Amino acid sequence: MTVPRYLRTAGFRMTALAAALFLLSMSAVAAFFYLSVREDMEGQLRSQISIETRQLLGDYADDGLDELRHDISERLERNPGTRLRYTLKSPAGMALFDRLSLPDEPGWSRMKSGSGTDIILLTTELDQGYWLGVAADTETIGDMAAALRHGFLVVVMPMIALAIFAGAVLSHRFLARVERLKRTADLIGKGTLSARLDPSGSGDDFDGLIDTINRMLDRIEELVHDLRHVSANIAHDLRSPLGRVRQRLEAIVAGQGAADMQETANEAIVLLDDTLETFSAILQIAELEAGGARATDTEVDLASLLDEIAQIYEPVAAERADELVLRRQPASVYGNKALLTQMLANLVENAIRHNANGIQISLECGTEGGRGFVRVADNGSGIPDSELAAVLKPFRRLDTSRSTRGNGLGLSLASSIASYHRARLDLKNLPIGLEVTVWF
Amino acid sequence: MRILLVEDDRETADYIIRGFRETGAVIDHAADGQAGLMLATDASYDAMIIDRMLPGLDGFKLLSMLRAGGNRTPAIFLTAVSGIDDRVNGLAIANDYLVKPFAFAELRARVGVMLRPGPATHTEDATYQVADLVLDRLKRTVKRAGKPISVQPTEFRLLEYLMQHKGHVVTRTMLLENVWDFNFDPKTNIVETHVSRLRSKIDRGFGSELIHTVRGSGYMIDDGA
Structure with missing residues (x-):
């Protein structure tokens, strides 16, 4: 037998559990009510029996056994419907009136009546071996219990039915939403990365979850897009120099003069070095992005680091008639000096x-x-x-500068070094020129 | 010259062995760390070239054990491991660190300056001298033929490094690492421009050129004899 799907939903199970708990608490309340009412009613019967016994014993003490017998007959005649029953037992064991079999000792006892209901009995020992028993039938208590049971069912059954109905409706609605989410997720799984989950607009927990998932999907889409872009660019940037290496090797195979051959082979080596360096840069970015060890971090004085960079690049700038301007205020950061040097070198070289x-x-x-x-x-x-924003991503190089030597990783490497230092790299266009600021 | 090479990659090992045999060096090869350790403790070498990643006992542990045992033979790590901290902790026990892939000329130059045979200048010398060029490391002055030459701090460090290794080829990468603390390859010709500035100061107007460009390898300073 297959269980219908809505019976297996979390919504239905939760409703069923709530209904069961409700039923249990209702039953507990009803049981408590029933027990206390029964005790109360029994108490009333007992006090009635006690009063009756006391009256009869009073008459007996005043006027003897005959008067007692007379009293009992009178009561039975006057009140045929009474719930009380009387028994008088002679020393010979003869029972009069209701003929209940009395126990051999005085006090309270219980017994079954002929019709099967409970009887409460108070036995009193009289003089000369006579015994008096006054009893009451608890039939009324049974009636009360039956009424209570009936009432309980009348109230509770519809409630259970209602709970099951509500559970079914809720789980059906829940299922419909889950089904929609599932369809969208399947779509995304099959490659439609632009698909997004639909919030209901009610702003409930579900919508909150959908919102979170959608933001996650945005990020995934962006990353996959970047990855495609990067792979395409890696392929492009590596294919071009490798193609040129191939041309050089072909020229050598075709048989050049010895001098030319060496020249050509050297060119091929330079091209391969560039390619290998691109790989190193990719690996370094990957390592930086992964975080990793920071064991060699120290206090780095930014002002003296800038001094060094300026000194190193001054001759290169001078050769190009560029001017290096230094504006240093005291500043130091905790970080990796070699990496910070590389970052600044990259930024300066980028400008040059x-x-x-x-x-x-x-x-x-x-x-x-x-x-x-x-x-x-x-x-x-x-x-x-x-x-x-795009130039910070690996291999993003402006088309206008594709012809300049380099792998287009300089700025993204600088950005990776910044994020390794939990610093932010800001790019800003000035009225004339570009400004790169790294905030630690 | 006797060299120990510990390298598990057969092709790389052959490439290195062939290169050094051509220069007339004797080279022993071990293909794993254990064998390397045995060779290094059995015989004495002038230099060791150790791959950092080896099967079994890795290169770093191998050299650590040798150093702990008092072995001071100059060693260079040859490695594909180029992590941020790897170079720093590698250089704590090795004399030099070269990342694969590398050019043989680079390795030869580095092993060459590690060995420094003959009447070499020593790092503890207060002055270095090449022909009539004198560099005073304490006063931080440079003179050629008795005539003071004013150089900038980076030019001084560059000249100091060249003169410390006089007669040996120093490569562009060695200069970048040791003079400028650059562990990456800059995209501009900073080495060339600095060397050419230095040349214009110490060579121009004097009879002989002391700084030589070694084609395809690097630079060398010597007496020009």
Whole structure:
């Protein structure tokens, strides 16, 4: 037998559990009610029996056994419907009136009546071996219990039915939403990464979850897009130099003069070195992005680091008629000096290589709002605003600069080094030129 | 010159062995760390070239054990491991660190300066001298033919490194690492421009050129004799 699907849903199970708990608590309340009412009613019967016994014993004490017998007959005649029963037992064991079999000792006892109901009995020993028993039938208590049971069912059964109905409706609605989510998820699984889950608009927990999942899907789509872009660019950037290496090797095979051959082979080696270096850069970015060990971090003085960078690049800049301007304020950060050097070198080289000769490059460091920063700015051609965010991603190189040597990883490597230091790299177009600031 | 090579990749090992035999060096090869350790403790070598990643006993442990045992033979790590901290902790026990893939000329130059045979300048010398060029490491002055030459701090470090290894080829990468602390390859010709500036200061107007460009390898300073 297959269980219908809605019976297996979390919604239905939860409703069923709630209904069961409700039923249990209702039963507990009813049982408590029943027991206390029964005790109360029994107490009343007992006090009635006690009063009756006391009256009869009073008469017996005043006027003897005959008067007692007379009293009992009178009561039975006057009140035929009475619930009380009387028994008088002679020393010979003869029972009179209701002829209940009395126990051999005085006090309270219980027994079964002929019709099967419970009887409460108070036995009293009289003089000369006579015994008096006054009893009451608990039939009324049974009636009360039956009424209570009936009432309970009348109230509870519809409630259970209602709970099951509500559970079914809720789980059906729940299922319908789950089904929609499942369809969308299947679609995404099959490759439609742009698909998004539909919130109901009610702002419930479900919508909150859907919102979170949708943001996760946005990120996944972006990453997959980046990955495709990067793979395509890696393939492109590696295929071109490898193709040129192939041409060189072919030329050698075709048989050149010895001198030319060496020249050609050297060119091939340079091309391969560039390619290998691209791989190194990719590996380094991967390592930086992964976080990893920071065992060699130290306090790095940004001002003296900028000094060194300026000294190193001064001759290169001078050769291009570029001007290096240094603006240093005291600033230091905790980090990896080799990596910070590489980051600054990359930024300076980026300014030098992607601009025409004769620009001004300013190197600045300092502290602002409690945060250390380094800034490399130039008055060159800048980057189109639409490309600003994209150039930090690996292999994003402006088409205009595809011809310059380099692998297009310089800025993304700098950005990776910044994030390794939990710093932020900001790119900004100036009225003239580009400004890169790393905030620590 | 006797060299120990511990390298598990057959092709790389052959490439290195062939290269050094051509220079006339004797080279012993071990294909794993255990064999390397045995050779290194049995015989004495002038230099060791150790791959960092080896089957069994890895190169780093191998050299650590040798160093702990008092072995001071100059060693260079040859490695595909180029993580952020790997170079630093590698250089803590090795004299040099070269990342694969590498050019043989680079390895030869590095082993060459590690060995420094003959009447070499020593790092503890207060002055270095090549022909009539004198560098005073304490006063931080440079003179050629008795005439003071003013150099900038980076030019001084560059000249100091060249003169410390006079008669040996130093490669562009060695200069980048040792003079500028660059462990990456810059995209601009900083080495070339610095060397050419230095040349214009110490060679121009004097009879002989002391700084030589070694085609395809690097630079070398010597007496020009």
